[in-house]
Amino acid sequence: MPETGKTMASAYAIDDGLAFFTGVEVLAHLMVLQRQRDAAAGLNTAGYVSGYRGSPLGGLDRTFWRWQSVLEEHRVHFLPAINEELAATAILGTQQLNLHPGGQREGVFAMWYGKGPGLDRAGDALKHANSLGTAPSGGVLVVVGDDHGAVSSSMAHQCEQVMASWMMPVLHPASIREYLEFGLLGFALSRYSGCYVGFKTVSSIVETAATIDLEPRQLVITEPEDFTIPDGGVHIRWPDSQLAQEARLQQIKIPAAQAFARANGIDRVVWGARGCPFRHRRDREGLRGSDAGAGRTGCRRTAS
Numbered sequence: 001m002p003e004t005g006k007t008m009a010s011a012y013a014i015d016d017g018l019a020f021f022t023g024v025e026v027l028a029h030l031m032v033l034q035r036q037r038d039a040a041a042g043l044n045t046a047g048y049v050s051g052y053r054g055s056p057l058g059g060l061d062r063t064f065w066r067w068q069s070v071l072e073e074h075r076v077h078f079l080p081a082i083n084e085e086l087a088a089t090a091i092l093g094t095q096q097l098n099l100h101p102g103g104q105r106e107g108v109f110a111m112w113y114g115k116g117p118g119l120d121r122a123g124d125a126l127k128h129a130n131s132l133g134t135a136p137s138g139g140v141l142v143v144v145g146d147d148h149g150a151v152s153s154s155m156a157h158q159c160e161q162v163m164a165s166w167m168m169p170v171l172h173p174a175s176i177r178e179y180l181e182f183g184l185l186g187f188a189l190s191r192y193s194g195c196y197v198g199f200k201t202v203s204s205i206v207e208t209a210a211t212i213d214l215e216p217r218q219l220v221i222t223e224p225e226d227f228t229i230p231d232g233g234v235h236i237r238w239p240d241s242q243l244a245q246e247a248r249l250q251q252i253k254i255p256a257a258q259a260f261a262r263a264n265g266i267d268r269v270v271w272g273a274r275g276c277p278f279r280h281r282r283d284r285e286g287l288r289g290s291d292a293g294a295g296r297t298g299c300r301r302t303a304s
Contacts, residue, residue: 018213023206024063026176027111027143030183031076034109037184043137044106047076048094050087054115055152056203057145075105084118088125095135099238107137109187115145116157127166130196131245133236133253139190141183142168143199145206163198167249169257170198171266176205177212181219185264188221193257194234195249227259 021029031047038045053061064071064078071078081087094108114122119142126142134140144159163170169189173182179201186197234253261267 018211020209020211021176022059022063022209023176023179023201024057024060025209026179026212027060027113027183027206028063028067028071030180031109031111032071032074033180034184034187035074035076038109038137045075045137046105046108047071047074048091048108048110049076049078049113050081050090051111051113051143052081052084052087052118054118054145055147056201056206057113057115057143058152059207060113084114084122085125087114088112088122088129091140092125092129092132095129095133095138095140095236097138098135099236107135107139109139109190111141111143113143113145115153116147116159117153117155119144119159119162123162123166126168126196130166130168131242131249132240133194133234133245133248134190134196136191136233136235139187140196141186141190141199142196143201145201145203148202151203159198159200167254168196168198169193169254169261170200172200174205176208176210179205180212180214182266184219185221185266188264189257189260189266192223192229192234192260194236194253195257222263224256224259224263226262227256229256 031049035045035047049064051057051060061078061080064080068078079090081090091110091112094110097103097105097108112122112126119126129140142163144163146158147153148156148158150156160170160172171182171186171189173179183199186199189195190197230252234248234256
């Protein structure tokens with residue numbers, strides 16, 4: 001049976017401790033959690049979600065519909081699209097709030113969702129959007145369901161290469177709990193760097209459930225001390241020429257994203273664990289010597 005409003009509301013009344021979530025439920029909870037953190041920081045923001053269903057995110061829209069009344073109470077609006085590129089175009093509109101006078105909010109943080117072939121279909125819109133950038137109090141997560149085994153797709157697919165070709169940073173959380181932590185870091189990264197941020201999901205995590213602690217509510221996010229955003233900033237603006245966008249993306253936004261990853265230890269190498277979020281050759285070399293070497297690359301070393 002669908003959850004009642006009282007049951008759903010009780011899930012969001014938990015300030016800390018343990019809670020039981022499926023992978024798609026925790027993505028909905030992430031949007032509420034981001035709004036709660038913004039409110040605590042004095043930011044007048046709202047959330048927006050749009051996309052197109054596809055395995056392993058086939059149940060995401062049903063979750064947002066089922067929880068819609070609670071989400072609306074937290075200023076999170078869900079509007080599924082008839083295709084992936086229209087969803088991406090709507091998401092782009094949320095980041096233009098600061099370009100027009102009379103806005104009711106300081107910013108809108110947004111989530112696009114779809115499966116791998118949907119990412120390809122929306123590539124033109126998402127590539128342009130990443131080049132244009134995000135709003136200072138906005139931010140965008142591009143949540144992609146990857147079907148490595150071609151269980152429900154015409155071919156096996158993964159998202160990292162295509163997003164990297166757009167110079168879009170990509171996060172790959174390795175547990176349901178990390179969906180919350182990396183999601184919050186992803187929104188903060190998007191705001192800091194002006195980039196859209198990819199968020200890879202796989203069936204082995206998003207289609208399962210787990211009891212997790214809600215410690216990410218107290219997650220401390222740090223701005224880099226070794227990087228300074230230049231005059232003019234990294235965010236969307238108008239007018240803005242194509243070549244200026246390209247130069248800003250390559251010379252400022254990507255270095256800003258890399259500095260943010262170092263400051264917050266986003267890259268991790270987990271020895272002997274499956275589903276490791278990152279396995280960079282540079283990171284492994286940095287870890288050979290000591291924990292200090294790991295810190296220089298922005299990694300955190302954990303034993304499985």
